Amino acid sequence: MHFFYYLHIKFSITTDLMNQVPDFDKFLLPVWMSLAGSFIAACLISWVSIPTIVKISKFKKLHASVNERTSHSGDTPNLGGVAVFAGVSLSVVVFSLRSAQEAVHFLLGGMILIFFIGIKDDILIIDPKKKLIGQVLASLIIVWFGGVRITDFHPVLDYGGISPVLSIIVTVFLFVLLINGFNLIDGIDGLASGLGIVISAFYGSWFIYSGHYTAGVISLSIAGALIAFFRYNIFSRNNKLFLGDTGSMITGYVVAFLTVQFIEYNLNAPAGIGMKSAPAVAYGLLIVPLIDMLKVFILRSWNGKSPFKADRNHIHHTLLSLGCSHLEATLILSGMTILFLALAMVLRDLGALWLMILLTAAAFLVISVPWMILKTRIRKAKLIQNE
Numbered sequence: 001m002h003f004f005y006y007l008h009i010k011f012s013i014t015t016d017l018m019n020q021v022p023d024f025d026k027f028l029l030p031v032w033m034s035l036a037g038s039f040i041a042a043c044l045i046s047w048v049s050i051p052t053i054v055k056i057s058k059f060k061k062l063h064a065s066v067n068e069r070t071s072h073s074g075d076t077p078n079l080g081g082v083a084v085f086a087g088v089s090l091s092v093v094v095f096s097l098r099s100a101q102e103a104v105h106f107l108l109g110g111m112i113l114i115f116f117i118g119i120k121d122d123i124l125i126i127d128p129k130k131k132l133i134g135q136v137l138a139s140l141i142i143v144w145f146g147g148v149r150i151t152d153f154h155p156v157l158d159y160g161g162i163s164p165v166l167s168i169i170v171t172v173f174l175f176v177l178l179i180n181g182f183n184l185i186d187g188i189d190g191l192a193s194g195l196g197i198v199i200s201a202f203y204g205s206w207f208i209y210s211g212h213y214t215a216g217v218i219s220l221s222i223a224g225a226l227i228a229f230f231r232y233n234i235f236s237r238n239n240k241l242f243l244g245d246t247g248s249m250i251t252g253y254v255v256a257f258l259t260v261q262f263i264e265y266n267l268n269a270p271a272g273i274g275m276k277s278a279p280a281v282a283y284g285l286l287i288v289p290l291i292d293m294l295k296v297f298i299l300r301s302w303n304g305k306s307p308f309k310a311d312r313n314h315i316h317h318t319l320l321s322l323g324c325s326h327l328e329a330t331l332i333l334s335g336m337t338i339l340f341l342a343l344a345m346v347l348r349d350l351g352a353l354w355l356m357i358l359l360t361a362a363a364f365l366v367i368s369v370p371w372m373i374l375k376t377r378i379r380k381a382k383l384i385q386n387e
Helices: 002-018 031-060 080-095 104-123 128-145 164-185 191-210 213-235 244-267 278-302 315-321 326-346 352-386
Strands: none
Touching: 031 080, 031 213, 080 104, 080 213, 080 244, 104 128, 104 213, 104 244, 128 164, 128 244, 164 191, 164 244, 164 278, 191 213, 191 244, 191 278, 191 326, 213 244, 213 326, 244 278, 278 315, 278 326, 278 352, 315 326, 315 352, 326 352
């Protein structure tokens, strides 16, 4: 009896300690190996699987066809999201915490649902309403069951904790917003994946610096998978493929998860690590897809069209019309993301609300410049023709 009592006490003490020690003591591997392994594994899985995905897609004729809205020539496989999903999910399962804290298993559950919605849309086309319902359900998996939520408006509105219901509504809205933001910005080679790499690299760096290693593993996993895809999407001739709705929505979903974690972890982060204007910094990081989506919706509504009717009014389409290549447009918008992030970091003591207002005004100004230049060129061309 004394032996079993000793085992009971020993197990209880060990369990309590496991709940108190830092993240790295709960990893199956040393923390540096888990972080490096997650990035390398995701990159390799995505890299190795893409040629096979392209071969199967061509054999089964699963590709994105050319139409009046597309920016590519020739039928191209659009199942790159399969490689990204495989790389991220396997890396996160293998290299995250043993106790699956930080709602990792719920994150994967939501990703699986997004994966099947995206696959159906890439192959058969899914009704937009059903697609939106699926996105909401996938968001609820991580928000409701996983407990990943925005819990405080204080950094922005000087307003304390919010009710659980409002917390769920706001966070689900953020998830759906970013899922669709990345889905809509994915109109040229490398853009959605390039922005995803920049965003996840920043989040991953901060998570590692602040000691939130599981979130760091997730950040490095999505970055690694997207880097491999970026190589094939931009530079490959024989194995070129697109991200597709599967890949763009998974990227948006994971970025939304990282954004919520970044904002929440900053609420109680110690001095020197935490940022009082964390929501504004995250906003600066995400401002290109968000402002582009808002601008397009405004233009469509202004012209009497449905905000959800696809067109060529996105910022990347404007840059292409001005003579930029796909890679040049991607580098310009990725650089713009880095500049807005730098601006948010420099002015982070301004206050989250005022900083977000400043970033919004600056983004609208910057994004409107190429559009105004293009409109001016079109007017001049019409005047020359009339003469």
